[in-house]
Amino acid sequence: MIQQLIFYPLIVQMLLAIVLMFVWSRIGWQRVISIVGSVLNLGVAVWLFISVWQNGTQAVQAGNWEAPFGITFVADTFAATLVLLTAIAGLAVSSFSAGSVISPRLKFGFFPIFHFLLLGLNGAFLTGDIFNLYVWFEIIIITSFVLLTIGGEKAQLEGAVKYFTLNVLASIVFLTAIAVLYGLTGSLNMADLASKVAAVENRTLVQVNALLFLVGFGIKSALFPLYFWLPASYHTPPSAVSAIFGGLLTKVGVYALIRVFTLIFEVDPFLENVLLAIAVLTLFSGAVGAIVQNNIRKIFSYLVICHIGYMIAGLGMMTEAAIAGAIFYIIHDIMVKTNLFMVSGVIYKIKANHNIKKLGDFYADHPKLSLLFAIPLFSLVGIPPLSGFWPKLSLISEGWNTENFAVIAAILFASFITLFVIVKLWGEVFWKTGAKLPEVRNFPYFNKLSKFRKTQMLAPIIFLAFVTLYLGFGAGNIQSLAERIAFELMDNQEYINTVLRK
Amino acid sequence: MKTLILRTASNYMLPLLLVFSVFILLRGHYLPGGGFVGGLIASIAFVLHAFANGLGDTRKLLKFHPGFLMPAGLSVAFLSGISPIIFTGEPLMTGIWYPDSLPIVGNLGSALFFDIGVYLVVLGVTLTIIFSISESA
Numbered sequence: 001m002i003q004q005l006i007f008y009p010l011i012v013q014m015l016l017a018i019v020l021m022f023v024w025s026r027i028g029w030q031r032v033i034s035i036v037g038s039v040l041n042l043g044v045a046v047w048l049f050i051s052v053w054q055n056g057t058q059a060v061q062a063g064n065w066e067a068p069f070g071i072t073f074v075a076d077t078f079a080a081t082l083v084l085l086t087a088i089a090g091l092a093v094s095s096f097s098a099g100s101v102i103s104p105r106l107k108f109g110f111f112p113i114f115h116f117l118l119l120g121l122n123g124a125f126l127t128g129d130i131f132n133l134y135v136w137f138e139i140i141i142i143t144s145f146v147l148l149t150i151g152g153e154k155a156q157l158e159g160a161v162k163y164f165t166l167n168v169l170a171s172i173v174f175l176t177a178i179a180v181l182y183g184l185t186g187s188l189n190m191a192d193l194a195s196k197v198a199a200v201e202n203r204t205l206v207q208v209n210a211l212l213f214l215v216g217f218g219i220k221s222a223l224f225p226l227y228f229w230l231p232a233s234y235h236t237p238p239s240a241v242s243a244i245f246g247g248l249l250t251k252v253g254v255y256a257l258i259r260v261f262t263l264i265f266e267v268d269p270f271l272e273n274v275l276l277a278i279a280v281l282t283l284f285s286g287a288v289g290a291i292v293q294n295n296i297r298k299i300f301s302y303l304v305i306c307h308i309g310y311m312i313a314g315l316g317m318m319t320e321a322a323i324a325g326a327i328f329y330i331i332h333d334i335m336v337k338t339n340l341f342m343v344s345g346v347i348y349k350i351k352a353n354h355n356i357k358k359l360g361d362f363y364a365d366h367p368k369l370s371l372l373f374a375i376p377l378f379s380l381v382g383i384p385p386l387s388g389f390w391p392k393l394s395l396i397s398e399g400w401n402t403e404n405f406a407v408i409a410a411i412l413f414a415s416f417i418t419l420f421v422i423v424k425l426w427g428e429v430f431w432k433t434g435a436k437l438p439e440v441r442n443f444p445y446f447n448k449l450s451k452f453r454k455t456q457m458l459a460p461i462i463f464l465a466f467v468t469l470y471l472g473f474g475a476g477n478i479q480s481l482a483e484r485i486a487f488e489l490m491d492n493q494e495y496i497n498t499v500l501r502k
Numbered sequence: 503m504k505t506l507i508l509r510t511a512s513n514y515m516l517p518l519l520l521v522f523s524v525f526i527l528l529r530g531h532y533l534p535g536g537g538f539v540g541g542l543i544a545s546i547a548f549v550l551h552a553f554a555n556g557l558g559d560t561r562k563l564l565k566f567h568p569g570f571l572m573p574a575g576l577s578v579a580f581l582s583g584i585s586p587i588i589f590t591g592e593p594l595m596t597g598i599w600y601p602d603s604l605p606i607v608g609n610l611g612s613a614l615f616f617d618i619g620v621y622l623v624v625l626g627v628t629l630t631i632i633f634s635i636s637e638s639a
Binding site for chain 2 (some may be wrong): 007011017019022060
C-alpha cells in the first residue's frame with residue numbers, strides 16, 4: 001500500500017469531494033468536513049514530500065499497465081513540493097472560505113467543487129502522461145468556472161465568460177499540440193517522449209509543436225500577450241476563490257511549461273530568446289498594469305501576471321541556477337499571492353469597499369491586523385530578509401552570468417514597480433485618513449461576525465504569514481530544495497529511468 | 503402532451519427502457535455500450551415518463567432526488583478504483599477479476615463496478631438538469 005503513496009493526495013481529495021456531495025445542503029457539516037479533510041490532505045502531502053525527499057523520484061503505473069502504454073503517475077521533488085504547497089494553500093483557503101463565504105453561495109456546492117479543483121491541481125502536478133495532464137487541466141477549468149460563477153452576479157458572469165473562452169481556447173491549442181506530438185512520436189508518456197522527440201528528424205515540426213505548447217500553456221499561465229482573461233475575472237468572485245486562483249491556477253501553467261521544456265523539448269537558442277522576450281514583456285506590462293489600478297484585487301491580479309515573468313525568465317535562461325531561482329519564486333509566490341487575496345478579502349469585509357482611493361484609516365483602526373497584513377505585502381516586494389528577495393537575487397545574478405541584461409533590467413523594473421505599488425497601497429489603505437464610507441445595508445461586516453468566523457478568517461492569514469516568514473528566514477533550506485529540483489529537471493535521467501524502469 | 507396514447511405507452515416503455523439500459527451497460531465491456539450510454543438511455547425512460555404523466559408523478563416514482571445519484575455513483579466508481587489498493591496491493595484502477603464466468607453478466611470485475619458508477623452519475627446528472635429546466639419553464 002505504501003508504493004501507492006503517490007495516489008493518496010488524489011484519493012483524499014476525491015473522497016472529500018464525494019463525502020461533501022452527500023451532505024450537499026448541510027453547510028455546517030461541509031465547513032467541518034472540508035477543514036478536517038484539508039488537514040488530513042496536508043498530512044498526506046507532507047508524507048509524500050518526505051518520502052520523495054528521502055528516496056528520490058517515485059512512479060506508479062495506474063491500472064498496472066506498464067509504461068509507456070499505461071498512465072504513469074510520477075512524484076519527483078518538483079511535483080511533491082507543489083503538491084505540498086497546494087495542500088498548504090488548500091487548507092488555508094478552506095478555512096478562509098468557511099469563515100468568509102456567505103451561506104447562500106456555499107449552498108450551491110462550493111466546498112465539493114473546491115475539492116474537485118484541488119483534485120485537479122494535484123493530478124496535474126503528479127501525472128507523467130501528457131494527455132492525462134490535459135484531462136486534469138479540463139477538471140481545473142470546469143471547476144474553476146463553477147467557482148467563478150457561484151453567486152451569479154453580473155460582473156461575475158462577465159468575467160467568467162472571458163475566463164472560460166480564453167482558457168478553452170488554450171485547451172484546444174494544447175490538445176492540438178498533443179495530437180501533433182502523438183503523430184510525430186506515437187507516444188504520450190512524458191518520459192518516453194523525452195527520447196522519442198529527440199530522435200524525430202523533422203526538426204521544424206518539433207519546433208512548431210514546442211511553440212504550440214508554449215501558446216497553450218502561455219494562455220493558462222497568463223503570459224504576455226495572452227493574459228487579458230486574468231484581470232478581467234479574478235476580482236469578481238469571493239476573495240476565497242480569488243485566493244486559490246491567484247495562488248495556484250497560473251502556477252499550474254508555469255509548472256507545465258517548465259516540465260515540458262525541461263523534459264520533452266530541448267530548448268534551442270530561438271526558443272530561449274522567445275521565452276526571455278515574453279518574460280521581459282510580461283514583467284513590464286504586468287507592472288505597468290498594476291500602477292494604474294485602484295481596485296485592490298485588480299492590483300493583485302496584475303501583480304500575479306507581472307510575477308509570472310520572473311518564473312519564465314528563470315526558465316528562459318535555462319541554466320540550473322536560473323531554474324532554481326524560478327522554482328524558489330514559484331514556492332514564494334504561491335504562498336504570498338494566496339495570502340494577499342485573503343488579506344484583500346478581510347479588508348473588504350471590514351470596509352465593504354475595494355477601491356484604494358476610498359479606503360483609509362486601516363492602521364488607526366486595526367493596528368494589529370495591519371502589522372499582520374504587512375508581512376505578505378512586503379514579502380511580495382522582496383525587502384530582505386523576506387521571502388521575495390532571495391529568488392530575485394539568484395535570478396539577477398544568473399542574468400548577469402548569462403549576460404541577459406534586458407532581463408536584469410526588466411526584473412529590477414518590475415521589482416521597483418511592485419515596491420511602488422505596494423507602498424502606494426499601504427499609504428492609501430492603511431495610513432491615509434479616509435472619508436467615512438457609507439454603511440452598506442445587509443452587508444456581513446467583519447465585526448458583526450461571530451468570534452469563531454473571525455478566527456476562521458484570520459487563522460489562515462497568520463498561518464501563511466508564518467510560512468512566508470519561514471521562506472524568508474529559512475531561505476537556505478528552500479534554496480537547497482530549489483537547487484535539488486533544478487538539478488533533477490536539468491538532468492532528467494532519473495525521472496526517465498524511474499518511469500520506464502530501466 | 504398528456505395524451506392517452508403516450509401515457510399508456512410510457513407505462514410499458516419505462517421498464518422496457520430500463521432493462522435495455524442495463525443490457526447496454528453489461529454489453530459495454532467488449533462491445534459498443536457501457537455506463538455512459540446506459541445511463542443516458544435510463545434517463546430517457548424517466549424523461550419520457552415525465553412527459554407523459556407530469557414531473558410530479560415521476561418524482562413520486564423515483565422517491566428520492568436524482569441529484570443523490572451523483573455522489574452515489576461517484577462512490578461506486580471510486581471504490582472500484584481504490585479496491586486494488588485495498589485488496590491486492592496493486593496500483594489504483596487495476597482490474598480485479600472474479601475467476602469464473604457468470605451467466606448473463608459474463609466476466610465479473612472491478613471494471614463493471616466502475617461502469618455502474620458512471621451509469622448512476624450520468625443518470626443523476628441528466629435527470630437533475632432536465633428536471634430543473636422543466637421546473638423553471
